[in-house]
Amino acid sequence: MKKTRGREVLMSTESRDSEVIRKKRETEKQTVNSMIAVYCHGKHGTKRGALCPECRALAEYASLRTDRCPFMETKTFCSACKVHCYSREMQEKIKAVMRYAGPRMLFVHPVLAVRHLKVTIQQKRMEKI
Ligand code: SF4
Ligand SMILES: [Zn+2]
Numbered sequence: 001m002k003k004t005r006g007r008e009v010l011m012s013t014e015s016r017d018s019e020v021i022r023k024k025r026e027t028e029k030q031t032v033n034s035m036i037a038v039y040c041h042g043k044h045g046t047k048r049g050a051l052c053p054e055c056r057a058l059a060e061y062a063s064l065r066t067d068r069c070p071f072m073e074t075k076t077f078c079s080a081c082k083v084h085c086y087s088r089e090m091q092e093k094i095k096a097v098m099r100y101a102g103p104r105m106l107f108v109h110p111v112l113a114v115r116h117l118k119v120t121i122q123q124k125r126m127e128k129i
Pocket of ligand 2: 040
């Protein structure tokens with residue numbers, strides 16, 4: 001009886017963890033999509049929230065990378081990742097998006113923008129050590 005209860009507790013913890021990771025993946029995908037949309041609107045003149053074919057391809061690529069990311073449990077942002085699984089071409093594109101949309105996100109998503117800034121500063125400090 002006790003053993004069964006222990007297994008039940010373990011199973012519910014596992015499913016809760018998966019749910020947390022699943023939500024984290026979804027949040028990251030939405031955030032990156034928002035940043036690409038900000039970039040596309042500013043750089044490619046698309047309507048707010050819409051994506052041109054090139055930016056749509058980048059958003060789909062980034063979403064797939066997030067789906068397959070093995071560090072989802074512990075990661076902060078891809079910019080802080082030592083592995084960086086993006087192809088060189090896509091890495092350049094997403095960097096351009098982050099550079100452009102990052103400061104502008106302060107008006108679109110202030111909480112996320114501040115968190116991103118904090119992680120970037122921490123990362124730069126660690127690189128200097
Ligand atoms: S760059 Fe790193 S953190 Fe980002 S999706 Fe790829 S492996 Fe995960
Ligand atoms: Zn675009």
